[in-house]
Amino acid sequence: MSTATVRVGVGRMVRRLGGHGWLFRVCLGVLVVFVAVALLAPWLAPQDPTVGDFADTMAGPSAQHWLGTDQGGHDTFSALLEGARTSLLGPLGVVAFSSVGGIAVGLFSGWRGGRVDAVISRVLDVLFAFPSLLLAILAVALFGKGLGAPVLAMAVAYLPYTARLVRGLTAQEKTRPYIAAYLVQGHAPAYVAVRGLLPNIAATVLAQSTVNFGYALLDLAALSFLGLGVQPPTPDWGAMINRAQSAVLAGQPLSAVVPVMAVVVAVLAFNVVGERLGERGTR
Amino acid sequence: MTPLLEVTGLRKAYGPTLAVDGVSFSLPPGGALGLVGESGSGKTTTARMLVGLERPDSGSISVLGRPLAPAVHGRAARLARAKAVQMVYQDPYLSLDARLTIGETLDGVLRLHGHHDRSARAARVREVLAQVGLGDREAAAHPRRLSGGQRQRAAIARALAVEPAVLVLDEAVSALDVSVQAQVLNLLTDVRREAGIGLVFVSHDLAVVRYVCDEALVLWQGRPVEHRPLPELLAGPEHPYTRLLLASVPHPGWDPGGIARRRRALSELVPGERPD
Amino acid sequence: MNASLLEVDGLTVELPGTARPVLDAVTLRVAAGEVVGLVGESGSGKSVTARAALGLLPPGARRAGRVLVGGEDVLGAGQGRLRALRAAEVSMVFQDPRAGINPVRRIGDFLTEPLRLTRRWNRRRAEERAVELLAAVGLPEPERQLRRYPHQLSGGMLQRVMIAGALAGEPRLLLCDEPTTALDVSTQAEILALLGRLQRERGLGLLLITHDVELAAATCDRVYVMYAGRIVERATAAELFGRPRHPYTIGLLGSTPPLTGPPARLRPVPGTPIGLDEAAPGCAFAVRCAFAQAGRCDQEVPALLPLVDGADGAGHAAACVRLAEIPSPAEEVRP
Numbered sequence: 001m002s003t004a005t006v007r008v009g010v011g012r013m014v015r016r017l018g019g020h021g022w023l024f025r026v027c028l029g030v031l032v033v034f035v036a037v038a039l040l041a042p043w044l045a046p047q048d049p050t051v052g053d054f055a056d057t058m059a060g061p062s063a064q065h066w067l068g069t070d071q072g073g074h075d076t077f078s079a080l081l082e083g084a085r086t087s088l089l090g091p092l093g094v095v096a097f098s099s100v101g102g103i104a105v106g107l108f109s110g111w112r113g114g115r116v117d118a119v120i121s122r123v124l125d126v127l128f129a130f131p132s133l134l135l136a137i138l139a140v141a142l143f144g145k146g147l148g149a150p151v152l153a154m155a156v157a158y159l160p161y162t163a164r165l166v167r168g169l170t171a172q173e174k175t176r177p178y179i180a181a182y183l184v185q186g187h188a189p190a191y192v193a194v195r196g197l198l199p200n201i202a203a204t205v206l207a208q209s210t211v212n213f214g215y216a217l218l219d220l221a222a223l224s225f226l227g228l229g230v231q232p233p234t235p236d237w238g239a240m241i242n243r244a245q246s247a248v249l250a251g252q253p254l255s256a257v258v259p260v261m262a263v264v265v266a267v268l269a270f271n272v273v274g275e276r277l278g279e280r281g282t283r
Numbered sequence: 284m285t286p287l288l289e290v291t292g293l294r295k296a297y298g299p300t301l302a303v304d305g306v307s308f309s310l311p312p313g314g315a316l317g318l319v320g321e322s323g324s325g326k327t328t329t330a331r332m333l334v335g336l337e338r339p340d341s342g343s344i345s346v347l348g349r350p351l352a353p354a355v356h357g358r359a360a361r362l363a364r365a366k367a368v369q370m371v372y373q374d375p376y377l378s379l380d381a382r383l384t385i386g387e388t389l390d391g392v393l394r395l396h397g398h399h400d401r402s403a404r405a406a407r408v409r410e411v412l413a414q415v416g417l418g419d420r421e422a423a424a425h426p427r428r429l430s431g432g433q434r435q436r437a438a439i440a441r442a443l444a445v446e447p448a449v450l451v452l453d454e455a456v457s458a459l460d461v462s463v464q465a466q467v468l469n470l471l472t473d474v475r476r477e478a479g480i481g482l483v484f485v486s487h488d489l490a491v492v493r494y495v496c497d498e499a500l501v502l503w504q505g506r507p508v509e510h511r512p513l514p515e516l517l518a519g520p521e522h523p524y525t526r527l528l529l530a531s532v533p534h535p536g537w538d539p540g541g542i543a544r545r546r547r548a549l550s551e552l553v554p555g556e557r558p559d
Numbered sequence: 560m561n562a563s564l565l566e567v568d569g570l571t572v573e574l575p576g577t578a579r580p581v582l583d584a585v586t587l588r589v590a591a592g593e594v595v596g597l598v599g600e601s602g603s604g605k606s607v608t609a610r611a612a613l614g615l616l617p618p619g620a621r622r623a624g625r626v627l628v629g630g631e632d633v634l635g636a637g638q639g640r641l642r643a644l645r646a647a648e649v650s651m652v653f654q655d656p657r658a659g660i661n662p663v664r665r666i667g668d669f670l671t672e673p674l675r676l677t678r679r680w681n682r683r684r685a686e687e688r689a690v691e692l693l694a695a696v697g698l699p700e701p702e703r704q705l706r707r708y709p710h711q712l713s714g715g716m717l718q719r720v721m722i723a724g725a726l727a728g729e730p731r732l733l734l735c736d737e738p739t740t741a742l743d744v745s746t747q748a749e750i751l752a753l754l755g756r757l758q759r760e761r762g763l764g765l766l767l768i769t770h771d772v773e774l775a776a777a778t779c780d781r782v783y784v785m786y787a788g789r790i791v792e793r794a795t796a797a798e799l800f801g802r803p804r805h806p807y808t809i810g811l812l813g814s815t816p817p818l819t820g821p822p823a824r825l826r827p828v829p830g831t832p833i834g835l836d837e838a839a840p841g842c843a844f845a846v847r848c849a850f851a852q853a854g855r856c857d858q859e860v861p862a863l864l865p866l867v868d869g870a871d872g873a874g875h876a877a878a879c880v881r882l883a884e885i886p887s888p889a890e891e892v893r894p
Contacts, residue, residue: 322743
């Protein structure tokens with residue numbers, strides 16, 4: 001594809017995204033800010049959040065520490081900014097793996113139909129039975145703490161959602177005459193499925209992935225909160241909430257409230273954007 | 284002379300339901316055959332078998348003397364099959380890829396069929412669209428920007444771009460407005476005359492079939508019941524089902540009350556048996 | 560002359576965000592015992608006209624003019640009065656019978672529920688009435704049909720059920736919006752035979768909305784032709800199809816392939832019906848019309864003028880400023 005068509009495509013997409021009402025635009029703006037912060041965090045953070053100043057623990061907001069410090073004396077504002085990196089990177093991994101895998105499985109299953117489809121659908125049903133968090137904890141038990149094992153486990157747990165959606169959409173879209181027309185023109189079935197059918201259901205799948213992103217963020221934060229995910233001193237919203245427990249008990253809840261707000265706002269924004277994209281896709 | 288299209292003993296069953304049984308016909312070069320029937324007659328299943336969307340249980344389809352394999356494997360076989368028979372579908376709103384402009388759709392067809400030079404392709408797209416009465420404005424438009432009639436013209440252009448020997452039209456005008464339907468019917472008769480393409484015209488509408496075709500094959504419950512040149516068929520229908528269809532066409536002084544009598548005559552027949 | 564069951568009087572309906580009115584000064588009437596056709600293509604406003612007779616207008620619509628059903632203005636009527644009118648005076652049959660019935664309820668529920676709710680009849684009495692209705696629309700074994708589900712019936716049988724439902728309140732006016740378009744041709748003929756029989760037996764006024772000129776010619780007493788929200792021609796069926804006067808009507812008739820007579824090339828109307836987003840300052844048909852005269856047809860909105868003197872809203876009339884110059888096709892064209 002030439003650069004010109006890419007530019008035209010982006011311009012068209014931006015124009016389309018504009019027409020969704022103020023809530024959608026606000027949420028989209030929030031997501032853009034979050035991603036920008038995550039990308040630029042090392043340059044934006046005023047202090048190194050991994051270095052604690054034990055002389056200044058559980059401090060309130062001040063000129064030096066805008067959002068105060070936690071019980072270890074880490075700057076909450078800096079931790080929030082740098083924490084955006086791991087907190088968004090994890091869900092990104094989950095969504096990337098689960099979407100690619102889910103699309104592949106769902107497209108194959110829905111396109112082939114028949115017995116193959118029935119077997120794949122049953123396997124997906126079994127996968128559905130495992131809560132994603134349980135699977136992630138199991139992975140941590142097997143492979144150790146950190147970001148890698150839980151992300152992979154959760155990608156497997158999220159895959160059936162995307163796969164089931166893609167399977168349903170494919171089975172429905174496949175009956176449309178334009179697909180028959182592609183086949184009658186002499187295109188290979190695999191080409192028709194990937195290049196003809198998939199782009200026509202992509203909007204709805206993208207919406208599902210966006211919603212999944214929010215849930216994965218929540219799950220990974222919970223894992224970090226339990227101390228099973230990202231390990232200190234790497235900043236992470238879930239881990240921040242975990243460490244702030246004693247500060248909350250000591251009557252200084254700010255260092256817990258800030259990451260909680262970040263998680264809530266991010267999940268909310270992803271849900272709203274995903275749902276609106278989905279409405280557009282089904283229209 | 285080798286017939287353009289030769290179909291013998293087509294049969295297709297879905298489980299216990301027999302959709303098509305014993306359909307045979309041949310089409311001379313430049314000929315036009317109407318496959319006439321109502322829902323459940325097997326006419327659409329027959330059309331889908333002709334283009335390879337359904338695999339017949341038995342029977343054969345030959346184009347210009349070469350039998351078409353029931354299942355195609357490999358690029359060359361697929362392209363040869365596409366060159367043999369192309370199809371235009373009933374619903375112009377669903378039969379075009381909504382993401383692509385008409386020009387892009389046609390360009391994709393030409394690229395697939397070995398037109399590698401970009402500017403030559405563009406010229407050919409323009410030529411094929413002109414053949415169906417569409418211009419540059421329509422070529423640059425997405426299907427949703429076009430009316431039903433324009434979409435159906437585009438769908439016909441897409442089929443013609445492959446340069447098929449036979450064009451199958453599955454109720455291709457029944458979703459269009461009356462005034463637009465006439466435009467497309469005239470286009471089809473022109474295409475047939477100018478390009479020498481054989482037409483298989485699937486329809487429930489005898490008046491439309493009469494306008495486009497030379498002969499008609501009437502299908503009832505998956506079986507052929509009458510196959511004759513249209514003037515003969517309309518003047519003296521033999522099978523009770525043909526008579527029922529003919530009596531169902533509204534005309535001034537029409538008595539729809541006579542239909543019930545004709546249907547009773549039909550229900551007394553054992554399905555598939557010819558009255559002699 | 561019979562009293563009018565339906566009188567649409569200068570009805571104009573405008574929707575926000577459209578370039579032209581959906582309906583533009585539509586005037587038509589249906590008397591008791593008469594079958595009236597309303598013919599038009601997509602976007603002509605024929606379905607909006609019929610829905611207006613039920614008191615239904617598209618949301619956000621601005622309107623002018625009146626719609627009288629049995630002498631009562633339905634567009635000004637309150638919800639309660641409207642319900643009463645729909646229960647007893649006017650009823651409608653829609654195009655797709657499957658879309659109009661709840662697929663998980665039985666046929667019996669569909670027919671008896673309105674009777675039990677609006678008339679407070681008990682189950683026994685409502686079921687007896689439902690059996691009567693099903694017998695009247697020619698369904699075999701009506702008692703057994705009551706216990707069946709919609710998916711167990713063919714499209715034609717289901718349309719009979721819908722007609723039975725429309726007759727439940729003993730309406731005097733029946734509106735049929737493309738009642739046979741979704742059906743097979745031979746089934747279409749049977750449904751029309753049924754509608755014709757019911758209309759004669761009960762002296763109903765029947766408004767048949769269709770895109771099919773031949774169908775209207777074969778089944779109606781009088782026909783109105785609509786284009787882009789306006790009535791462009793009105794005549795008895797015989798007049799309209801023997802001596803059409805409006806260029807659009809002539810074009811429609813020239814677009815339909817005949818089943819008999821010498822094969823001749825169709826003379827279709829060029830272009831496509833205009834959409835709601837296209838404004839027409841003059842005659843809406845001018846851009847497609849072979850007789851259109853620049854400076855006149857594209858500026859002057861033609862009035863629906865009677866062609867015969869003494870017509871009181873029922874005679875042959877056409878809306879074209881160049882009527883005098885347009886030759887009507889000779890009668891042998893339509894066998």
